[in-house]
Amino acid sequence: MKTAFLKDTIREIRGNFGRFLSILLIVSLGCGFFSGVKATQPDMVETAADYFQKYKLMDLMFTSEIGVRSADVEAVKTADHIKGAHAAYSKEVFYRYDNKNIVLKCISFNSALPDDSPNLMNKLNVIEGRLPEKDGECAVEVKLSSPSTFKLGEKLTFSETDDTKDLLDTLENDTFEIVGIVTSPMYIGYERDPTTEGDGTIVSNVFLREEEFITPYYTELFVDIDGVDELDPFSDEYKNKVNKFGEEAYSAFENSVNKRYSDLKKQAEERIASAKTTADTLNQYVDMDYSILSEELPKIQKTAAKTRKIYEAEVAQGKRAYLEKAAMLKAEKALMIVQELMSDNGDNSGVAHKKYLSQLDSAYKEISDAEAQLAEVSEPAIYRFDRFTASNDYAQFKGDSNKIDLISRVFPVFFVLVASLVCLTNMSRLIEEQRGNMGIYKALGYSRKTILGKYLVYSGLAAIIGGVFGSALGLLLLPNSIYDGYKLLYNIQKLNTPLRPEFLLGSVGVSVICICGVTAFTCLRELQAVPGSLMRPRPPKEGRRVLIENNPKIWGKFSFMSKVTTRNMLRYKRRFFMTLAGVAGCTALIITGFGLKHSIGSVVDKQFRDVFVYDGIAVMNNRYNYDENKRELENVGEISVHMQAMLTEFEAFHSGQVYTANVCVPDLPAQLENFIKLRSADDLSEIALDDSGAVITEKLAKLLDINVGDSITLKNSEGQSADISVSGICRNYAFHYIFVAPELYQNSFDKEVLHNIAFVDLKPGTDFDAFRYTFLRSDHFYGLTYKEDQSEGYLNSADSLNTVVAVLIFSAGLLAVVVLYNLAEININERKREIATVKVLGFFDRETDDYILRENIISALLGVIIGMPLGRLLHYFVTVTAEVDLLMFNRELAPSALLYGGVITLIFALAVNVALHFVLTKVDMVGSLKAVE
Template identity: 30%
Template sequence: MKPLTKNMWRAIKNSLGRFIAIVLIIMLGVLIFVGVKASGPSLNDSLSKTLLNTKLSDIQVLSTTGFDKKDIKIAEKLSDAKAEAVKFKYVLAGKDKSAVALFGYQSQQKQNKLILRSGRLPKSKNEIVLDNRAKTKYGYKLGQTFTFLKSANLKQRKYKIVGFADSPMYIDNTERGTTDIGDGTVHFFAYIPDNQMNLDSATLLNIRFDSLQKYSSFGNHYKDQINKKIIQLKKLFKTRSKIRSSQILNKTLSVIEGKQKQLNQAKNEVDQAKKQLVEKSGGLVKTTPKLDQQEKRLNVQQKKLSGLLKKANQNFKTVYTWQTREDLPGFSAYGDSSDRISAIANVFPAFFFLIAALITFTTITRMIEEARGQIGIFKALGYSKFSIARNYIGYALMAGMAGTIIGAIIGNNFLPRIVLSLYKNYIPLVAVVKFQWGFFALSILFSLIATTGAAIIVVFNELSEKPAALMQPKSPKSAKKILLEKIKPLWSSLNFKQKISYRNLFRYKSRMFMTIIGIAGGTALILTGFGIQNSIAASGTRQFNELTKYQALIRLKSAKSENRVLGTLQKNKRYKSHVDISSDIGKIQANGKQVS
């Protein structure tokens, strides 16, 4: 080895504690920086992988008249589109009459696959799989009998619970959406065999595009493409809605006409019986109690049939409700959460890295200042400034690179996984933690500035002096009086060690600033953590105590029921007041992009 190289390795060996300290402080700064910055992308990537495995649909379409095979073919006219029709409706079930999102289970289901948590999927007609939330929150167990209300209109009302599962359509375990039955809140979802749903056709059409699965569901490109797909689908289904309405109406009318013929025939038979009765009795007996009762029953049936006919002409209109992944319960909240973590990552690690950089800068500076004698000897022996500087720059470079690599590997691989494990309110995610090369490159740049940058500045500053001056001890700074010394009562009350500490603090200003900034940065980090916690807790309290001043929201099926509902409320002693409001839900688009 060359003498300079030997000297560098000897310096590392002799000051191993200092070298390790530099490595550790850089490692800590990089660990926090890369780890927190990688957490946001890891949350999105993990969800994307989970949704890819379970094949979550990109678009869900609800129809008031259902879907058939022709609707599937129309949807698949779009390039790369795969459509699947499913039976779905909201029903009431259980002793507490909970609102349940009920799906028809198909063994060959290709989209929105269930994530089984315990038990198994249904195999026979009397088996059911419940939302895992029904187990954890509502206490249902395997083997129990689950009963639906009669209004659910199923082939049978009682089913055996054979499994609990999660669904990619409900990624947040704290919410399941709303409905217009029961208390207005969906408590959980359930799956029974498709043939038990007692529906003439599927009511939900799931559409998926394989070409879009490589993009993040929260990215602008994905959202823009989905909006374009919906516009194209709406054009395809524009004429289809009229055709579908006519088909269902004609089918219903043909059934009503058949019943009307049977009713007319029964009426004719009653009239004929009365006529024969009059003829036999010579006009003395025109009817009997039995014929009167039969005629009355036929009139009631006629009234019902006329009502059905009127209702059919008014209500059989196909209306499509279009949904994207953003409309699914908890989906947007997850994306907002990962965005917030990414936003915190832009500020929080910067403080930590700044502190690490300051400490490292000061440590490198002191190390080179202590090696003035060696630098003078090498310069006197004829070594060039660059050769001498390379020795100390290499020392700083190795410490910085070692700390950066170790910190990046640990931070990128472990911190995002810790964050993922804290997301317990969501379905089990497939952990995907990609190495963030961009943030790794930034951390290298910051580390080199803190270590190599400090070495370059200080060593070339030392090399500007002559060898003779370098080989002599550096003259101490002049002992100027500090401000505290001028305040004689205060200064005289201090002991000897305190006086030395204060003099050194003001004499070596770089150390003073490093101490102040270091303590300030550490305090800022602690205060930021408490501030975030308090802000989140306080926002909810302020929202519902100061801004949103109501305890309940009642949805009316029609304006006619308002007086009845208000009468019920006024009987409650805790009732104070109410406000009539009219609300609706819609989507806003600007320049072809969805705004909200």
């Protein structure tokens, strides 16, 4: 009996294979989309983690303003939790490209370290060619960042960025042949290190053997932390462990550098004392016989030469000139004056005597200046970077993957709901069609459980096969399709797409539960009837009067076909509302896809056109005071308007939450409007910045749950905190900002405002690249960032999301086709006798199409109308949910998104009608009319 029943179940699948395949494909589409989109973020993270581990990306990087010595490296290696440490050289150079000097960064790699060495870090990945093996060879980065002319075999000639220096004092060669094209785990995207050279932009990195550098100091120290390799490299757990385990290594590095600094300062003091002693000796000899003085000349010359030699060895280090070096230079200059005096030992005239006295005074003045400068010397700054702070690419990759994850939390779920709705309709219709067979089974003595099992096998098998197939295909194809947009931004080209059972089993399980659940509910409801009742077909639904028939004036103007269509649509209410829900859901998904594209892409215009209206931000050198920097800015002819300000990161606290924000204290709050527009988040009205309180950005206010009138606690890097009232909340889209008037800041923190930047507007027609090159020649400025430079990173990130959005739109469109076709086919199957009847009555094919398919068009049109407000709500929900902490999408829905969503859905509806025309022409009139018998 069981064998016969199993055969009948298989026969049922064969007999209704179209419906079985339909359910299978819909489930496959829903599960595939859900699994694929959900898996993209973990695939990206896992791929990056494998890449970083394979090429041994450092965990921490230390630098100091007096460079790195071998003793510093050894000191770090002795700290706990340190697997290895390695130092490297770097040097910024000019390269002539496209008729101008561009800045390249030469970075050393140690070819002597074996692959299994714990000290090997930031291993280069050879894409083409090989690594340099001898003098005069180099490797360049792939074209993602390198000039297009960088090819194997080409020779690059570099020059010093400082005209007063010789590049060959730093490098063994100035011309190198390209023998390899590589990538580095330190630089996976477009971003390169900042620089004060050239136009302020490092175009690309060039990798040289460590032996090519002849400077006595390294520039960076890389550290590999033990016990963190198996952690998610983007997780807070990894970041916290690295910072915790790296604390002892940082302390060891700091102590080593400070000890070396003390030794250098002591040497400088000794040289000053030596110069002073030599000058005193000369002063005593001035009044003596010049023959005696001549005897002392070799000694003085020897001292001067020794001082110069020591100084030159010491000054060729780090990135900045320090006051202790200035002091040494003063001492050396004094000795050189003495040397110059001694060089003319043949002149014994009174004129020479006066010359000695005059220049001795100059020597003493240089010595005095050196002593004063040395007294001002403070301990050198020491910097610690982790992966997040050492490279913007690292943090950006994490942000991009998180955006996909946030989108996948909402969009695929709604997608699966729409797909499930169609499956439920299919199974409900199948059970209703099987009433006669169910009655026969009951009459033959089959139990409800056995009968139910047949249809559960039917629906469950379709859900399982479709879910597994769709999920497997989605996990393989969708992450790669989405990541294609990011290949233009990152060097990590090949995405790992493992089979993720958690998404496969989760999506398949939900589908099986939903479909089998509705199958069981519908089947058990039908089985409550007696066999005789089940074996008799249900009578056709009666036509009912519709509400509009109560108005004869309107109803009378309807044609016959219009009246039939109107009645039939309301005659099959469940199918009608299912169609409305399915079409509305698909329309909402398409609208959301286009709306999301606009919301992400328009952030750049909103932020850098409507909020930030300055041309650039100059980074000031704080060695010069406010007035000196102001005069320097005023002397720059290309600048039309400027204003100095303080821009520093603070921690903002409120309601138990803490976020990092950029505190901006403008010098003249009334002029801030010329550079940054403060507009109310509610009505876009202008907000005045004054001493009544701080103005904070909208996203930060939402995260901290702050309203106007509340107080916010700000904490600076020194641990000093203050409570400041919030007087306004302004519209802003990228990052968190808090604007504070200078007097309010001084009163709150009891300290002067340190102006470290200046907002600048350039005169029309200014060549930005040429201006930046000349602007950075001044010692008053460390850098100049244009607004376009800032927006470029956002544009790249937004463009990469276009691929994600395109996949969403394509999938939603495909779902719309499947939904429309399935619901229309169910309509035809339900009404085959009716269709056969009108055909027998003489309806032509076009009239039959009009009779049936006009309902589809009207249902689709009504579904589009309902889907538009639903799409608006879904778009808002997705944009709010998909936002990261530092970014606020444009929550306005573009009218074009509504238009595209409606038009695309209607086009799909027309395409489905064309396909269904051929189904209607194949309806067997005789067979359909005799089906009851």
